[in-house]
Amino acid sequence: MKGYCFPPFSPIMRVLNKIRREQANIVLIAPLWTGQAWFPSLLELAVGVPRIIRPEVNLLTSAQGNQHPLSKSHLLLVAWKLSGIAWEGEAFRHKWSSLSWQETVPPRTLLTSPPGVTERIDPLEHAKIGIHPLVIKLLKGCYNQNPPSPRYSNLWDPEVVLNFVKGMDDNDALGLPSLSRKLATLMTLATLMRTSELAAIVLNSIRVESGVAIFCLNRPRKTQMGGPLQSFSIPSFREANSCSVACLVSYISRTTTKRSGMDLNSLFVSLVSPHKAITGNTIGRWIKEFLRKGGVDTSVFSAYSTRGAAASKAVSTGVSIDEILRAGNWRTNSTFARFYKRNLQPSSVPDIAVSQAEDSA
Numbered sequence: 001m002k003g004y005c006f007p008p009f010s011p012i013m014r015v016l017n018k019i020r021r022e023q024a025n026i027v028l029i030a031p032l033w034t035g036q037a038w039f040p041s042l043l044e045l046a047v048g049v050p051r052i053i054r055p056e057v058n059l060l061t062s063a064q065g066n067q068h069p070l071s072k073s074h075l076l077l078v079a080w081k082l083s084g085i086a087w088e089g090e091a092f093r094h095k096w097s098s099l100s101w102q103e104t105v106p107p108r109t110l111l112t113s114p115p116g117v118t119e120r121i122d123p124l125e126h127a128k129i130g131i132h133p134l135v136i137k138l139l140k141g142c143y144n145q146n147p148p149s150p151r152y153s154n155l156w157d158p159e160v161v162l163n164f165v166k167g168m169d170d171n172d173a174l175g176l177p178s179l180s181r182k183l184a185t186l187m188t189l190a191t192l193m194r195t196s197e198l199a200a201i202v203l204n205s206i207r208v209e210s211g212v213a214i215f216c217l218n219r220p221r222k223t224q225m226g227g228p229l230q231s232f233s234i235p236s237f238r239e240a241n242s243c244s245v246a247c248l249v250s251y252i253s254r255t256t257t258k259r260s261g262m263d264l265n266s267l268f269v270s271l272v273s274p275h276k277a278i279t280g281n282t283i284g285r286w287i288k289e290f291l292r293k294g295g296v297d298t299s300v301f302s303a304y305s306t307r308g309a310a311a312s313k314a315v316s317t318g319v320s321i322d323e324i325l326r327a328g329n330w331r332t333n334s335t336f337a338r339f340y341k342r343n344l345q346p347s348s349v350p351d352i353a354v355s356q357a358e359d360s361a
Helices: 012-022 039-045 069-073 086-096 133-145 158-166 176-191 244-259 280-293 305-316 321-328 333-339
Strands: 002-005 025-031 077-083 207-209 212-216 230-235
Touching: 012 025, 012 039, 012 077, 039 077, 158 176, 158 280, 158 305, 176 230, 176 244, 176 280, 176 305, 207 244, 212 244, 230 244, 305 321, 321 333
Parallel strands: 002 025
Antiparallel strands: 025 077, 207 212, 212 230
16 A cells, blocks of 8 residues: 555554554655654654655645644654565665764755664764774673573474374365464474565465475575575475475465455465465464464463574484574574574474575576
């Protein structure tokens, strides 16, 4: 949905929530009130450089010609280009994160660096604040006092979930909610993808050749610094009920009618009408619910724990570290060993499939 919106000032927060919920693209006119509770949300949704509207005496008038009460208080209105699609906002913030107020910037252009900060910090003792020795020591001290630590000391065994999957009905007999949660869980176990990456799978890129499902994302992976988009593959299992490929084919067939008449090129769609593309947060809730039904303590483990659980299981079954690092998109073995590799209870379940990412031609 695309549109233009100049709402009353009081419901601006509700407008922003609707933009996010509907994944709409909107040009919004709003006052430059940085202290309002809705202003951080406004910055998160921004996908273009905001423009300050030139103040005019008669800029805001009623039908009777009366001026708005705030016109005399130097009210600044700003035109914001907003999008409810999360990755578009992230891409914009990444692109403009190095910008700040400069003397050469036209007075009608508002830039932020980082988002939400609208002024440049003056040099400290004639040195840029980011390279001042005292600032560097302070930040190093903060890091050493509270270094990043792994979230889990141990992880659940994927065998628990796979045994639950084996006891489920066939894919064709499952309802769409159960089939959707099952597919999301199997795919994150098979690919080591984040939920946001599962939400970025392009439907039209999916093809099944000789029992192997191949697909692409609509954007680079989270930590991919450059290069072409990657393609991913998932092999079939002999056990049809726990096979990601069989579940994927069944899900696509089941949701074909849900997509009719709509321009949906995302694999996963919402469960309620009108069926739209969903975000990684929704997929995370699906996975967490499926893990709970499968016997995992979801009061401790989140949907994100599937990456570490599947990767740790792959290590215990003899999959090479290089394949695991490539599938999980981890740069070094030290990162994987420190934050993801954990002890699992002994099991005899077959290997968790780990897809191999290959550069697309």
